[in-house]
Amino acid sequence: MSRVVIRNLVKRYGPVAAVSDIDIAEGEFIALLGPSGCGKTTTLRCIAGLEEVSDGEIIMGDRLVSSKTESVPPEKREIGMVFQSYAIWPHMTVAENVAFGLGMKGLAKSEVADRVQTALSLVGLAPYGSRGASQLSGGQQQRVALARAIVLEPGVLLFDEPLSNLDAKLREKMRFELRELQTRLGTTSIYVTHDQQEAMVIADRVVLMNEGRIDQIGAPTALYSRPVSRFGAEFIGLANIFRGQVVGTEGGTQVRISDDVVLHSLDCGFAIGQSVDAVCRPENLLVSLQVLHGPNSFHTTIASSYFLGNIADVTMQAAGVELRCQLSPPRPWGVGKEIWVQVPPECLVLLSADNAG
Numbered sequence: 001m002s003r004v005v006i007r008n009l010v011k012r013y014g015p016v017a018a019v020s021d022i023d024i025a026e027g028e029f030i031a032l033l034g035p036s037g038c039g040k041t042t043t044l045r046c047i048a049g050l051e052e053v054s055d056g057e058i059i060m061g062d063r064l065v066s067s068k069t070e071s072v073p074p075e076k077r078e079i080g081m082v083f084q085s086y087a088i089w090p091h092m093t094v095a096e097n098v099a100f101g102l103g104m105k106g107l108a109k110s111e112v113a114d115r116v117q118t119a120l121s122l123v124g125l126a127p128y129g130s131r132g133a134s135q136l137s138g139g140q141q142q143r144v145a146l147a148r149a150i151v152l153e154p155g156v157l158l159f160d161e162p163l164s165n166l167d168a169k170l171r172e173k174m175r176f177e178l179r180e181l182q183t184r185l186g187t188t189s190i191y192v193t194h195d196q197q198e199a200m201v202i203a204d205r206v207v208l209m210n211e212g213r214i215d216q217i218g219a220p221t222a223l224y225s226r227p228v229s230r231f232g233a234e235f236i237g238l239a240n241i242f243r244g245q246v247v248g249t250e251g252g253t254q255v256r257i258s259d260d261v262v263l264h265s266l267d268c269g270f271a272i273g274q275s276v277d278a279v280c281r282p283e284n285l286l287v288s289l290q291v292l293h294g295p296n297s298f299h300t301t302i303a304s305s306y307f308l309g310n311i312a313d314v315t316m317q318a319a320g321v322e323l324r325c326q327l328s329p330p331r332p333w334g335v336g337k338e339i340w341v342q343v344p345p346e347c348l349v350l351l352s353a354d355n356a357g
């Protein structure tokens with residue numbers, strides 16, 4: 001397995017797409033997450049050596065593999081790749097598909113057979129070696145693609161939306177399988193997805209990208225609970241956001257969001273007069289039929305309520321903002337029901353909005 005270091009990477013297709021630094025530890029599982037067109041695939045293809053970089057460097061293990069003047073070809077990078085399209089050969093058997101990449105290595109037949117069988121066992125396809133590849137379900141074909149990548153015992157595994165063609169149930173199950181497999185193999189892995197839940201399940205750290213740049217790098221819990229931008233707060237999970245101005249900094253920060261409402265947050269480090277976005281996750285709102293007396297409490301009525309099984313997804317107006325709340329367990333409160341809602345100060349995350357739109 002290899003460490004992967006990306007330094008000041010720039011890939012230009014007319015308008016600049018730039019990714020600054022990512023330092024991926026040996027054995028780490030990294031997800032590149034972001035909306036369509038943000039540059040995830042481009043970054044991955046640069047790491048694979050399928051694109052030349054316009055500037056910056058990529059180092060794998062202790063080798064410089066990409067720079068403005070250097071480009072080690074993909075087959076010399078010791079990488080395994082799995083894409084959205086399975087790209088397996090339908091006229092070959094499962095075992096032949098998996099063995100294909102080993103052909104160039106000059107291994108003895110028996111060693112090839114052993115490695116193919118080990119790879120097939122790892123992906124749960126041990127009994128399928130002699131089956132024609134076209135006689136497999138989509139999920140099984142994707143496992144063949146995975147086996148074909150890991151049989152090479154690569155230093156780095158690269159994935160580009162590998163589960164996108166699978167149905168929702170299988171896709172959800174495969175996330176956990178992939179994570180477990182990667183933990184067992186210990187192979188450094190970089191995984192592109194636009195699905196935030198997939199990224200959070202799979203990755204040790206998530207690289208959140210927006211418009212060709214890194215917005216934030218961190219563990220899934222950090223990205224969720226401490227977003228650094230409004231974009232991040234809204235892209236990962238749901239967010240209630242109040243825009244306001246700092247009017248006090250004692251015992252936390254006080255933020256005026258309208259003529260008659262000042263919110264309290266325990267966050268510090270802001271200056272009076274600064275514009276901020278105050279962010280609260282839906283599950284952190286307190287909702288009650290009884291009067292709530294603490295700071296950031298509002299008396300309001302339910303504007304909409306949807307039963308989703310384990311939760312009720314409820315909206316209400318408070319301080320001129322539509323708040324979205326997820327009640328768990330769901331309560332049988334219909335539209336128009338009078339309630340109290342509180343934004344707990346310790347759950348109100350402040351983000352500087354001075355440069356935000």
Ligand SMILES: Nc1ncnc2c1ncn2[C@@H]1O[C@H](COP(=O)(O)OP(=O)(O)OP(=O)(O)O)[C@@H](O)[C@H]1O
Nearest residue numbers: 013017034035036037038039040041042043193194
């Ligand atoms: N070969 C190319 N020529 C010109 N522009 C390109 C090329 N490949 C990608 N781009 C542009 O680079 C930007 C990033 O594309 P990229 O494929 O990396 O996005 P992505 O994050 O993988 O999106 P998606 O989630 O839709 O796959 C886009 O604006 C895209 O149009």
Ligand SMILES: [Mg+2]
Nearest residue numbers: 040041042192
């Ligand atoms: Mg892509």
